[in-house]
Amino acid sequence: MKAIKVREDIYWVGAIDWTIRNFHGYNTGRGTTYGAYLIVDDKITLIDTVKAEYTDEMLSRIRDVVPLEDIDIIISNHVEMDHSGALPGIRKHCPNAAVYTSGPSGVKGLTAHYGADQYIPVKSGDRISIGKRSLSFVATPMLHWPDNMITYCPEERILFSNDAFGQHLATSERFDDELSLSVTLEEAKRYYGNIIMCYGRQAQEAWKTVSSLEPEMIAPSHGIIWRKHIKEILDAYRLWSENTPPGNAVVVYDSMWHSTEKMAKVIAEAFADCGMSARLYDLKGNHYSNIIPELLTSKYIAVGSPTLNSQMMPLVSSFLCYLKGLSPKDRQAFAFGSYGWSGQGIDQVESALVECGFHICMEKIRINYIPSQEQLDEIYSKVVNMIGNETKQ
Ligand code: FEO
Numbered sequence: 001m002k003a004i005k006v007r008e009d010i011y012w013v014g015a016i017d018w019t020i021r022n023f024h025g026y027n028t029g030r031g032t033t034y035g036a037y038l039i040v041d042d043k044i045t046l047i048d049t050v051k052a053e054y055t056d057e058m059l060s061r062i063r064d065v066v067p068l069e070d071i072d073i074i075i076s077n078h079v080e081m082d083h084s085g086a087l088p089g090i091r092k093h094c095p096n097a098a099v100y101t102s103g104p105s106g107v108k109g110l111t112a113h114y115g116a117d118q119y120i121p122v123k124s125g126d127r128i129s130i131g132k133r134s135l136s137f138v139a140t141p142m143l144h145w146p147d148n149m150i151t152y153c154p155e156e157r158i159l160f161s162n163d164a165f166g167q168h169l170a171t172s173e174r175f176d177d178e179l180s181l182s183v184t185l186e187e188a189k190r191y192y193g194n195i196i197m198c199y200g201r202q203a204q205e206a207w208k209t210v211s212s213l214e215p216e217m218i219a220p221s222h223g224i225i226w227r228k229h230i231k232e233i234l235d236a237y238r239l240w241s242e243n244t245p246p247g248n249a250v251v252v253y254d255s256m257w258h259s260t261e262k263m264a265k266v267i268a269e270a271f272a273d274c275g276m277s278a279r280l281y282d283l284k285g286n287h288y289s290n291i292i293p294e295l296l297t298s299k300y301i302a303v304g305s306p307t308l309n310s311q312m313m314p315l316v317s318s319f320l321c322y323l324k325g326l327s328p329k330d331r332q333a334f335a336f337g338s339y340g341w342s343g344q345g346i347d348q349v350e351s352a353l354v355e356c357g358f359h360i361c362m363e364k365i366r367i368n369y370i371p372s373q374e375q376l377d378e379i380y381s382k383v384v385n386m387i388g389n390e391t392k393q
Helices: 052-063 087-091 103-114 181-213 230-242 259-273 288-297 314-326 344-355 373-392
Strands: 004-007 010-012 015-017 032-034 037-039 045-047 073-076 098-102 119-122 127-129 134-139 149-153 158-162 217-220 249-253 278-282 300-304 332-339 365-368
Touching: 004 217, 015 052, 052 087, 073 087, 087 103, 098 103, 098 134, 103 119, 149 181, 158 181, 181 230, 181 288, 181 314, 217 230, 249 259, 249 288, 249 314, 259 278, 259 300, 259 332, 259 365, 259 373, 278 288, 288 314, 300 314, 300 344, 314 344, 332 344, 332 373, 365 373
Parallel strands: 045 073, 073 098, 098 119, 158 217, 249 278, 249 300, 300 332, 332 365
Antiparallel strands: 004 010, 010 037, 015 032, 037 045, 127 134, 134 149, 149 158
C-alpha cells in the first residue's frame, strides 16, 4: 500500500477501516480511518500508529517511503488502542526508536497496555528537534483521555491533533477540499457530540491553544486532513465548546401504540410554533448516537416513554444511559408519556434527566392510555406557556 504525501517529506501512513459500524456504542455509519504520519527528516519520525489489526497496512505504507528499521522517533499522542495498537508491531522493527508520550499518564497507559519500555514523558511546551523541523507538544488532558496531547510542527505549521478535530469517516480522499464540506462537518459534529461533548471546558482550552498557533493544516488521527477549511472547523469547535446553544429543541421517544408518539409530535409542533428549530426522533428508527449531536445546538430536550412491565422502554433507557455520560450542561428538559395502569416509566425518565444534570423545566406529562384531542391541545399549550415563561426570565 502507498503512503500519501501531505507535504514534502511528510506522509499519511494510516489505515482505512471501511467496515466498522459500532465504535463503543457510537454508530459509525461511514466507517473510520486511523491516521498515522511519517516525517522524513534527519530523524525519521512516526506520529501515532493505528489499530492493531491494521498494523500490516500501516507498515506497508511506511515501507513505501523508508525501511521500517530507519524510524528514529515515535510520538504517541494518545494511548487508546485505535492509535497505539500497532506500537508493538512497529517496535519490533525499530526497537531503539525513542517513544515520546504525554507525561506520567502516557507512560502509565502505554506500560499498562504494552509493558515497560523506555517511554519518554513530555509536557506542554517541550520541544524536540528532528532536523530541519521541530515538534512541540501541548497536553490536552481529558480530550478525551487523561493522556491526550497534540503535536505541532511550527516550521510546517501542521498540527497533529489526534482525536481532536477528527471525524469517523472512511474515504479514499485524504483532504477536506477533496470532499463535500457539509459531509465532513456533519461527521465532525457527530464525533464531537459522541466523544468530546462532555469535556467542553477542555475543548474550549484546546480551541484557544490551537487558534493561537494559527496552523495551516490540522492532521487528525480520524478522517480527513483540514487544509482549506481550517476556519470552519475551528469556528465549529468554538461554537460547540462555548456551550451556548440557540433555543432549539430535540424530542426523543419510543412508543408502543402511538399514544406517546402523538404526544411527542404535539410537543415538537409547540416548540416549532414558538420559532424554534425542533427535531423529532423515534428511537426505534434512530440510533441514539445519531441523536446526541443535536444536543450541541439545542437548549431543550423532551424525552417520552410509555411504561412496559413497570419500566421505561428499553430503547429510552439505553438512550438516557448513553446521554448521562455525555450530558452537556445547562439544558432544559422534561419527561412525558402515556401509560396504562402504573406509569412508572415516566417517573424513571424524569429521574434519568435529573441525573443527566438537566434543569427540569416542566412537570412531567402523563396521559392515561390514549390522549384525546383536548389533552393534546392542553399539552401544546403547556409547552408554549413554558417557553413563554422561560423567554421572559
Ligand atoms: Fe481515537 Fe481516543 O481514540
